[in-house]
Amino acid sequence: MNERYSRQILFSGIGAAGQRCLEQSRALIIGCGALGTAHAESLARAGVGKLRIADRDFVEASNLQRQTMFTERDAAERIPKAIAAANHIREINREIEVEPEIADVNHSNIERLVKDCDVVLDGTDNFATRYLINDACVKHEINWIYGAAVGSYGVTMTIQPHQTPCLRCVFEEAPPPASAPTCDTAGVIMPIISIVSAVQVAEALKLLTAQNESLHRSLMQFDVWRNEWRKINPGPPSPECPTCGLGNFATLEAASGDFAAVLCGRNAVQISPAQATQLNFAELAARLRGTGEVKFNDYLLRFRTGDFELTVFQDARSIVRGTNEIKTARSLYAKYIGN
Numbered sequence: 001m002n003e004r005y006s007r008q009i010l011f012s013g014i015g016a017a018g019q020r021c022l023e024q025s026r027a028l029i030i031g032c033g034a035l036g037t038a039h040a041e042s043l044a045r046a047g048v049g050k051l052r053i054a055d056r057d058f059v060e061a062s063n064l065q066r067q068t069m070f071t072e073r074d075a076a077e078r079i080p081k082a083i084a085a086a087n088h089i090r091e092i093n094r095e096i097e098v099e100p101e102i103a104d105v106n107h108s109n110i111e112r113l114v115k116d117c118d119v120v121l122d123g124t125d126n127f128a129t130r131y132l133i134n135d136a137c138v139k140h141e142i143n144w145i146y147g148a149a150v151g152s153y154g155v156t157m158t159i160q161p162h163q164t165p166c167l168r169c170v171f172e173e174a175p176p177p178a179s180a181p182t183c184d185t186a187g188v189i190m191p192i193i194s195i196v197s198a199v200q201v202a203e204a205l206k207l208l209t210a211q212n213e214s215l216h217r218s219l220m221q222f223d224v225w226r227n228e229w230r231k232i233n234p235g236p237p238s239p240e241c242p243t244c245g246l247g248n249f250a251t252l253e254a255a256s257g258d259f260a261a262v263l264c265g266r267n268a269v270q271i272s273p274a275q276a277t278q279l280n281f282a283e284l285a286a287r288l289r290g291t292g293e294v295k296f297n298d299y300l301l302r303f304r305t306g307d308f309e310l311t312v313f314q315d316a317r318s319i320v321r322g323t324n325e326i327k328t329a330r331s332l333y334a335k336y337i338g339n
């Protein structure tokens with residue numbers, strides 16, 4: 001018996017058999033921000049054998065207040081979050097495997113990411129990605145755990161495709177853009193992250209050890225400032241649900257071509273190239289040096305010109321900071337990175 005897990009094995013809900021289940025499992029964490037770092041650290045310490053961590057961003061100083069595991073050095077060096085998380089997990093638990101994925105999770109990669117996973121934890125900050133996760137997980141019959149937190153409020157629900165309502169059964173459509181508060185407009189405090197992530201992780205442990213009778217089977221809502229805790233019964237899956245009722249997975253069949261998205265509240269736009277490519281940072285830096293300030297590490301290149309800053313990943317995906325206009329970002333991308 002491994003001493004590391006002795007207290008968890010003593011817990012009757014898990015035991016030695018449950019621990020072996022955890023060791024043989026693979027969990028996928030999508031989005032490695034506040035919720036995602038908490039999921040990753042807890043599951044790594046619990047001994048989940050394989051952790052796949054997908055995130056599109058790099059660590060910044062404003063993350064440190066709530067994104068556990070990340071350090072000032074990660075922010076100073078702008079380490080991609082997936083890599084920073086993997087580095088720290090290797091120091092926490094060498095017995096497990098970490099699979100970092102520096103990627104914008106979208107229709108082109110979601111099915112590959114979820115396919116061989118036993119559970120998926122939602123650490124994202126937007127409904128578009130959650131519907132994508134919902135479509136992929138319902139299609140491939142993979143359990144996933146929705147979670148969100150903003151301000152002092154949080155919500156979570158566990159989705160077992162075709163057994164419980166899916167995200168689309170409960171929220172037929174995403175709230176219109178700009179109608180709902182986000183972490184960038186309303187802020188967020190650490191305690192609500194701790195609560196939502198803790199419930200999500202507990203549900204993941206139950207699913208991975210086949211203790212489905214212990215799942216909370218509700219839409220759970222918490223507000224740690226107003227002191228409200230609610231458990232809503234979502235009823236059975238809806239036969240008319242486009243996703244789990246009718247098997248229509250619209251978000252997985254998005255059009256091809258390049259993909260641009262305004263990053264809410266950050267004065268930044270993400271541009272993803274239409275075709276898969278691998279950049280050579282040294283060559284790109286040499287080309288850009290005459291027109292602005294360039295720095296790069298193993299994972300990303302940063303280029304500053306005038307009021308704009310481009311952060312370019314190896315797959316040519318770029319975050320253009322200094323604008324909320326897709327047109328402006330596209331033209332800067334075309335001018336400096338090419339397509």
Ligand SMILES: [Zn+2]
Pocket residue numbers: 165166167168169170237238241242243244245
């Ligand atoms: Zn549904």
